[in-house]
């Protein structure tokens with residue numbers, strides 16, 4: 001750390017020009033842009049008709065591209081050129097879109113990310129998102145009277161590198177200067193924490209259109225710390241629509257509908273769902289392209305029944321997050337509801353019951369994320385008065401580490417570490433004369449590399465030949481404020497270095513992360529056993545290697561019998577390694593150590609004799 | 622929660638305040654910056670804010686904003702000379718990592 005000098009206090013802030021800063025909630029269903037007024041109050045910028053939301057819908061028409069409410073009416077007649085829920089495709093390959101039966105699009109599998117064939121050509125999810133962001137940027141620039149200087153865009157807490165990078169790329173394409181990405185629940189906490197000045201431990205329960213996030217946050221003296229995050233990216237209001245849709249098909253005996261009819265019925269499903277928030281029954285009326293007329297009524301009680309499993313599904317990630325934070329449900333001071341889908345009575349009831357208290361809902365659940373992002377953008381742009389600056393700590397959702405001998409994953413940055421973060425650890429070479437080391441970067445909670453996600457591989461070459469264990473290789477993991485990772489390896493004596501920035505290996509989603517986490521809990525005992533087995537095998541191999549090189553050099557110190565005994569012990573150790581029995585491997589290593597004890601002592605004597613040879617007694621004194 | 626100041630640091634702060642001709646003390650704090658996330662702040666104080674916490678150490682007033690306090694608990698501010706350079710140095714028991722840029726740290 002450098003030596004510091006005392007600085008003058010900051011100049012008067014009044015002299016400083018305010019920068020145009022916006023916060024953007026790029027949602028699966030709806031997107032918003034917010035900014036902070038001169039008096040420090042954040043607000044959502046509405047369109048000319050006073051509507052705060054922009055439906056996240058893009059229509060590629062003849063010549064023109066429509067976004068938001070203008071694009072919405074095109075869903076039913078032209079589903080293939082009207083893209084909705086594009087957020088679900090961000091950073092995903094075709095193979096990852098397991099629920100693609102629900103998308104009426106013509107998918108083209110592209111390098112890294114899936115693409116969509118539209119009338120306006122092949123579009124990547126990044127380009128489609130950029131069209132939404134561009135509409136938001138233009139809206140904000142009209143209101144603020146000039147180009148945007150700083151933007152903060154929110155992402156679900158569980159977005160992986162690929163999805164975050166895709167979001168950044170989209171913002172760049174839309175001409176937005178993104179200062180950083182912010183987790184959606186954290187943004188909501190910013191909005192609540194700052195507006196209300198509360199302290200304590202809170203849960204943020206965010207059920208939007210397509211994603212579910214739960215975060216446990218600690219607010220102390222204006223410092224936000226995320227204790228734990230969890231979630232499910234394949235769970236949201238859309239799924240409730242889909243349940244209603246299935247109910248309609250069954251109740252009205254509709255044969256498999258065309259994409260157009262499916263869109264129409266999904267639209268009716270959503271309207272019914274939203275209506276049920278304030279009513280006891282909702283009519284569902286539609287005429288399909290087949291001429292079939294649908295006229296049904298869905299009761300609130302019926303809706304509760306068909307969506308009960310979805311409501312329950314939200315509680316599993318909540319339990320995991322609480323466990324990570326080491327808290328019981330009743331230990332929280334409050335629960336914040338975020339996302340339009342938390343308006344559902346079923347959700348409010350379940351949340352209240354689980355946490356044993358009614359949730360906080362004083363801010364509009366559709367807007368809190370954008371408002372918090374605006375606060376953050378405003379602070380980062382330097383618009384805040386002195387003394388108002390606050391710290392915001394975020395965490396990484398999955399541990400980062402690398403592969404070590406025996407196929408084990410060594411965790412370097414434990415999950416839920418606050419970011420940005422830098423962690424380093426020293427490793428060494430494994431074989432005599434080894435000049436290269438492979439670094440395999442993995443992500444996940446499991447003990448075995450095979451059960452973790454592979455992020456990147458690179459090689460450190462040019463290590464000078466040394467005895468096994470003599471080289472010192474420092475591997476440094478750095479995660480920046482956006483959750484993006486770079487890894488470098490450096491051999492300490494020579495300074496040779498190699499590094500990798502984890503470029504999005506587009507493909508892994510929140511649900512996958514959730515699955516990986518769940519598995520790590522389910523397999524904790526297996527994993528421990530696997531780790532001991534792998535470690536004992538590595539140990540056995542090291543002892544066998546050492547014995548063999550010793551035999552090659554000093555084999556002449558042994559009688560035929562002695563040699564035979566050692567060879568047998570080596571063979572036994574090798575054999576034990578081939579089995580799945582940790583105790584047997586340990587035993588074999590012990591016998592090998594015993595079998596070589598006398599040999600080792602004789603080698604030591606010879607070594608000392610060699611070292612002494614040619615020296616005078618004087619030089620030893 | 623406590624922050625302390627070595628005698629040598631206190632002497633230098635007092636001398637610098639005197640030379641400056643105004644100011645009631647020294648502000649220490651942390652802000653987000655640098656490659657490891659947090660960086661120290663060291664400023665003269667002309668006016669204490671209501672929420673600030675103040676300490677009187679070796680005759681010098683140290684002012685800390687409450688948000689920085691948890692990151693600075695147990696920190697000792699020292700004044701040292703290294704070769705031709707002299708300046709203040711934070712000894713913070715909360716620091717887990719320091720970064721390559723020499724400016725920021727992580728707790």
Ligand SMILES: Nc1ncnc2c1ncn2[C@@H]1O[C@H](COP(=O)(O)OP(=O)(O)OP(=O)(O)O)[C@@H](O)[C@H]1O
Nearest residue numbers: 027028029030208209210211237274277339340341
């Ligand atoms: N009154 C209501 N009752 C029930 N659900 C509602 C109501 N109003 C909105 N919703 C639902 O909220 C969802 C949209 O929520 P929101 O706008 O917060 O999502 P989003 O932020 O776009 O999604 P995500 O956070 O997953 O990216 C939709 O499923 C919508 O049907």
Ligand SMILES: [Mg+2]
Nearest residue numbers: 027208339369
């Ligand atoms: Mg949302």
